[in-house]
Amino acid sequence: MDNHDANDTMLDDIAKEIDGLDPVARRLRCSGHIMNLIVQAFLFRSKAKKIQEDEREGIDEAYERLCRLSEREEGGIITKAQATEEWREFSVLGKLHDLCIYTRSSTSIYNDFKAEIGRALPRDNDTRWNSWFRLIDVAIEKRAKFMDWIQENHAKIEKDALDHNDWNELGDIHAFLQVFHQISVRQGRENTLDEVLSHMDFLHHHFTRTKNRAFSGPRFYARFHVAWLKFEKYYQLTEQAPVYVAGILLHPALRKSYLSEQWKRNPAWVSNAVKAVRKIWSTEYKSYQLPDKQQEKGQELDEFDRWRQKVYSTASEVKDEFDRFIYGSQVGIGQQTALQWWLEPTQRENFPLLCRMAIDIFCIPPMSTEAERIFSGARRQVRWDRSSMSAKMVEASTCFSNVHNSLGAVAVGTDSMELQELVANQSNPVQIFEKPKSSPAIFRQIQSNPNCLQSNNITDSLLHLPINKDFRPLSPIDKAQLQKKLKDIKYLIIDEKSMLGLRQLSWIDDRLREAFPSRNEEFFGGLNILLVGDFFQLPPVLQKPLYYDKEVQGVEIKGRNAYRRFDKTVFLKVVQRQRGDDQEAFRTALGELRLLQLSKESWKLLSSRVQAKLDDREVARFVNALRVYATKDRVNEYNHYHLDRLSRPAIQVTAKNVGSGAAAAPDDKAGNLAKQIPICLGARLMLTSNLWQPVGLCNGARGTVYDIGWAPGAEPIQDPPCVIMMEFDKYNGPVFLTTPDGKKIVPILPVERDFLIGATLCTRTQFPLIVCYAITVHKSQSITEDMIVTDLSCRDFQTGLSYVAVSRVKTLEGLMLDAPFDRNHLIYASPPDGMKMKMRDHQLRRRQVLTRNPYKTDHCSA
Structure with a gap:
């Protein structure tokens, strides 16, 4: 669970209903959340006064204030000037935040900053302390260039300019957080229960080492001291849950030797911790009656077997399994996890009862994030008790046999299309192909304008085209399928003509000649083509546009000849999107x-x-x-x-x-x-x-x-x-x-x-x-x-x-x-060549305005 007090209350209420349940010993805490609370205390507590008295209240109040400020800033509830002023109250971190925001205040400033520094500053946020570490990390890495940029823009960012003392404090903050960042990265990979206590022991060493060196100033001292108090609180709370110590004692490479070495200055801690874990072993696992191998095979015990069970002693009964293991020699397990080691048949043979306890212990995830990440979207499929285990733990101890999904058979409907009113009532089948973004291989059915009228006469099909490669004929099978699919089509509408290139129009021509072999001497296989769009929008990518009127080569010549076949034009005069006199x-x-x-x-x-x-x-x-x-x-x-x-x-x-x-x-x-x-x-x-x-x-x-x-x-x-x-x-x-x-x-x-x-x-x-x-x-x-x-x-x-x-x-x-x-x-003042070519094409089409029946079998451009 996370560290919210409501979870303590919940366990207290459960303990009232279950005899013998110790809510304190059963209270586990998300190790990632503990890390987050410690670092938040370090980052957002900057005043040294009354640290001891209002440690918890002050940290929570400061952090909540930061969250509210971040939310109001992002939501536009306060002005940028107000937000900037309030952020400065968070000392050097507030200044760094303001500088980050300023570098993103406009595209020109953003691009100039990236060009001068070599990269953008990462954005901090109020929910991930690592975002602040990344921001500080980049600032320190680019310090020399960053300082030059601050000097050049000093007049605009004077109040947020970082001075020598600010840089020293940032350096101390960065050095202190480096260890937390390393542990956080490790937690995100293969975090297991045995590492919770070892991480806390290492952080204790980190705090002890840090307090013995000189600080950059009183603000850093305040940060460090408050973080130390927060760490001590949770360090002591982990001792109250013996399962953390169990993760150490039952780890083949650690055992009791680890505790004896790490806690050698407090031997009482070691004896109390071992005693607490032994209690779990004695009350819940030691007396468990394992089935006889003959019983497992379904065989009944004869009289001799029953007598032998009473008289003979097994090896595990000579010495308690728990003591035999924790006082045994440490064993390296390589890349294995402790859970994988305990799942081996050898361990089941040597420690049949303790093995059950170890598997139960190591199946407990140390953080709640993995369970949330996996099951939050599948919460209606997996039982809630399963969400307490990670996917790997589930695979090791059980299987997903009860997954249920009530959504799997639901369908959404069939593809449909929209068509301009110009052709909405035609009786002939119409095929529309939009020029998809950036030259895809298939002209697929889709109409760009969501406000057009729908036509029920539109059929579904695909026109296969190569991408940025020479045209290749279809195989006989694919050609026959295409011919069958398009045999009743009379009109082909190609939308977004501005994004269509000369090469692609040539490929469309070639492909349609394949689709209609009886008319393969005609452009587009004799099919009626409506070319729709606005050349003043986006041009094609890596191709010459249809209006290109300078020298071309190869298939572009074929594309130009095909485009010049369009000799009738319709201009749409009423703007539909921005309607109204206002x-x-x-x-x-x-x-x-x-x-x-x-x-x-x-x-x-x-x-x-x-x-x-x-x-x-x-x-x-x-x-x-x-x-x-x-x-x-x-x-x-x-x-x-x-x-x-x-x-x-x-x-x-x-x-x-x-x-x-x-x-x-x-x-x-x-x-x-x-x-x-x-x-x-x-x-x-x-x-x-x-x-x-x-x-x-x-x-x-x-x-x-x-x-x-x-x-x-x-x-x-x-x-x-x-x-x-x-x-x-x-x-x-x-x-x-x-x-x-x-x-x-x-x-x-x-x-x-x-x-x-x-x-x-x-x-x-x-x-x-x-x-x-x-x-x-x-x-x-x-x-x-x-x-x-x-x-x-x-x-x-x-x-x-x-x-x-x-x-x-x-x-x-x-x-x-x-x-x-x-x-x-x-x-x-002087239009570029591309604009001049568009205008020449526009003037040409003005002389081709259609004045007769638009549905006559012919080629038409719009």
């Missing part, structure tokens, strides 16, 4: 942003949504808003930080891959399915596939993880879950269950996507989900949001980034910008 100025700004011609009026309009210009109440509205950033590094950092803040046990859901090279394929080349997804209860996730659009389960839908379920008989720590129960923000369909507080819970199941690596057909099975506290601009191109936070402070490294990021939101009031931005980043 958004006219916002639409104008977006139009100028799209062409990189942002006027002063539009710049002022967008600048009014910079966070620094908004009041606290307005900023607080965006606490849970989606962040859209240009780079994966910034997205990953933001997502990791918010997952860590949940302080929930997390699992990595690993995809199942089939085919050579499939496991190494990145997400964007494997049907938009992630190789791994970090998931925990309460995490915010986004759908990356259209599962059931009419009720809101479409690409871009966001929700919160309610529960995680595994298949019957699965091992939660090794096997991926079979279902993730989600509460979606805008779901309006039937539910699997409704919680007492009105949450609509629906199951999300894994999906399977096919893709090609060269000529090899591969498959990936994974949940169509990603963590979505923040997403990249490329991921956002197909979504619409009520509220978005983004950053325009850096010049776009790719045309269209700023326009796509800002245009995802419906209203100006739903936009917040992280930092001020330079208008010069979003305006060009």
Whole structure:
């Protein structure tokens, strides 16, 4: 259990119902939590006065204050200036926190800091003391460059500048915490019960050694003294639970010799500890009647056997098993754990009764974190008494034979699609393919705009294409399957044309000629093609865009010839996302942003949504808003930080891959399915596939993880879950269950996507989900949001980034910008070559506006 007083009360109440139960001796404590309390006392107690009197109250009050401050700062409840001032009251740690926050206050400051220092400062948080250690560790490692940066920016961070005394104190803090960090790392690997007492003994040695050296100042002395008092409290409490000493005495490499050496100055401690463990042995295990081997085999004892049991003495009866073991010679066990050693047949033969006690002792996990990590998401599958043991302990002592899962057979529905009203009522079958992000191998069925009307005439299919490799014809079997699948298709809609390259359009042409062999002399096999999208959005990755009009080579020439076959164009004039007269100025700004011609009026309009210009109440509205950033590094950092803040046990859901090279394929080349997804209860996730659009389960839908379920008989720590129960923000369909507080819970199941690596057909099975506290601009191109936070402070490294990021939101009031931005980043006196090519293509298409029946069999571009 953890160290909460409520657990003491619970054991006291249980002892009243069970005769002979000693609640003090049975009270075990999470060793990781003890470590956390000691370090928290060290970090957040900085005043030396009245240490003895208010040690506990002062530490708890300081830590609770820090948690409240962190929460108010993150939630935007107080201004940055107020938060900065309050953090300074935590002395050098508060200064270091403020400096970390400042380095992340804008993209330009963040990038400049990383360029000068060589890396970013890790963010501290109020739930993990190791986060503070990492922050201090990096600051000390980069001290020379960090001091230069502080000197250069002294005017802006004067009150938080670290002086010589601050650096000395940080050095002392770092040296003191280094040992705790080493033990914490060890606890995270193979922590066993026998190590709890040995860790405490080592920390006692660490405290004793530290108090004999000079301190950097009175603040460090206060930290050290309060941490010492907290350590002494729990050091003494571990003595009250004999099971910790039992872990030492029953360890083949330690035994009583360890206690005699470590506690040689207090021999009374040794004798009392051995006496307490011997009591457990005598009362619970020594008198246990082992079955005779003949009885185990089902054979009845004859008269001679019964007489021999009374007369003969076995070797274990000559001397007590417990004494024989603890006073025996220490035995090295190599890489084995003590539990593994006791499970060997030899130990069962030599110590048949003590072996039972040892297995019971070593099956007790020293920390509650592993049980929480494994079973919090599977709590409806595993009995609660099982959650007291780690997965390895369970495997050693019993098996998962009673796993039950009531969610395994639940399905969510079939794939459906959305189609623009232009083709919604057509009687001919229509096939839609979106150009997936960053050139995946398959053009798969998905429509980018979640506000389009649904058409029941859309059929499901996949068009296989190679990725960044030469085109390879399909095998006769695959070709026959493709021809059968597409034989009734009359229209092919390719969305997000801005992300389609000339090579890929050539590959589509070649593949469709294979699909329709009777018309393989015609472009696209004679199929009607509707090319939809906006070239002023994101361009393709590592390919020349369709509007590229300079010299090309090889298959790009074929792609250009195919693109020039599109000779009829329809322009959609009404902006659907930013509707209403009150958004006219916002639409104008977006139009100028799209062409990189942002006027002063539009710049002022967008600048009014910079966070620094908004009041606290307005900023607080965006606490849970989606962040859209240009780079994966910034997205990953933001997502990791918010997952860590949940302080929930997390699992990595690993995809199942089939085919050579499939496991190494990145997400964007494997049907938009992630190789791994970090998931925990309460995490915010986004759908990356259209599962059931009419009720809101479409690409871009966001929700919160309610529960995680595994298949019957699965091992939660090794096997991926079979279902993730989600509460979606805008779901309006039937539910699997409704919680007492009105949450609509629906199951999300894994999906399977096919893709090609060269000529090899591969498959990936994974949940169509990603963590979505923040997403990249490329991921956002197909979504619409009520509220978005983004950053325009850096010049776009790719045309269209700023326009796509800002245009995802419906209203100006739903936009917040992280930092001020330079208008010069979003305006060009002379347009770059790419923009000039877009404009030339735009003018060409203006001369091809469609004026007749759009459903006539022909090629059409939109």
